[in-house]
Amino acid sequence: LTAEDVAFTYNKAKESGASADLSTMDNATAVNDTTVQFTLNKPDSTFINKLTQVGIVPSDSYNNETYGEHPVGSGPYKLVQWDKGQQVILERNDDYYGTKPYYRKITNLFLDSESAYAAAKNGEVDVAEVPVQYAHENITGMHTEVYQSLDVRGISLPVVNNTGQTSESGSSIGNNVTADPAIREALNVGINRSQIIQTAFNGYAEPAYSGIASSVPWSSNYTVADGDVDQAKQILADAGWTDTNGDGIVEKDGQPAQFELDYSSSDASRQAMAVGVSEQAKKIGINVTPKGSTWDEMDKVANSNPIVFGFGSLDPYIIYQLYDSEGAGNGYNDPGMLNDSELDSLIDTAMSQDVNSSYSTWSQALARGDEDNSWLWVASMDYILFVSDDVDISNSTHTVYPHGGDAWGNIYDWKHVETNETNSTNSTK
Secondary structure (H helix, E strand, O other): OOHHHHHHHHHHHHHHOOOOOOOOEEEEEEEEOOEEEEEEOOOOOOHHHHOOOOOOOOOOOOOOOOOOOOOOOOOOEEEEEEEOOOEEEEEEOOOOOOOOOOOOEEEEEOOOHHHHHHHHHOOOOOEEEEOHHHOOOOOOOEEEEEEOEOOEEEEEOOOOOOOOOEOOOOOEOOOOOOOOHHHHHHHHHHOOHHHHHHHHOOOOEEEOOOOOOOOOOOOOOOOOOOOOHHHHHHHHHHOOOEOOOOOOOOEEOOEEOEEEEEEEOOOHHHHHHHHHHHHHHHHOOOEEEEEEEOHHHHHOOOOOOOEEEEEOOOOOHHHHHHHOHHHOOOOOOOOOOOOOHHHHHHHHHHHHOOHHHHHHHHHHHHHHHHHOOOEEEEEEEOEEEEEEOOEEOOHHHOOOEOOOOOHHHHHHHOEEOOOOOOOEEEEEO
């Protein structure tokens, strides 16, 4: 692996628009075998984080048509078998230059949540990641590991009216109910996050008032009143939302306070969260209708319907993705179409500062975004693993989970408690 491979990879990733967001990179150049120069088109203090987000490919043999199924890397494991939709088998790379991991072979099974739990219960796997709904289950020969994460669940709240405008992809923009700041503020104040955590996350989460977990240095520590139904009702009344027909739902200028809330139909906790928000919203006079959908379906309404999202990253750049108007409506960036010039300016300043100095500015930008209520943040969720009593996954070196993270971050430190056991493990994700 040389600098030429690194430069080639980043230029290809920039060209394809896939993987990490490399929009601030102009190009990458190999200066010599061990030095790469990245040229940016604007200041970006977060760019250094992109150096951990792109897998390096070999410049002399990369084929865009075949590489995805036949990857060649330089890491401690190599792919030896991939049965699509079923499993991936990795074997230790004995030519690896660094410290070799303990396990010679890893079989990663692709199972839905019920199948993963069943596999753990039947003793067919050594490690199983399961939804929080299974956290209180007891399995003979296994123990439960609970890890806090950066994975925050929230609901996008479009801040502009639906005037018939559409995005480049043809999807509608705006929502005539959530565009009213009073609706968004009332939801943030009136929803009882602690109750939803008990029902939707089985108690394995922390209340979230911001899209960034409080454990990172650029968090805002922003909070609001939680579950204050009376205050939420007053906010709506002060803004002219009243129940004129006695059906329990407030209206304003003939518009009932009602909207559809989309969630991924394959995620039980998102469904439960959507239902919980719906039930509590009715207490303050807002009618929210949960709807299970595919992501392809939600893509078409991402800028007009509130959607249950999950976010979480070790990179403060996510604040740009959540709130900056420059990227609004691009993929899942700023789906509520927020346009706050003061917030945008704070983000630009943070991008221009030294990395460590930027954290306080990122925090200010985040607090400003949270005050706009373009999101209803609900919970920062935990991750649940069932682990064989014969396996030590090294809690002391476990790495924090971002959104979409997995348990492999400290695989070097995993080992069997009894070293005469076979050096192989199965893991489900």
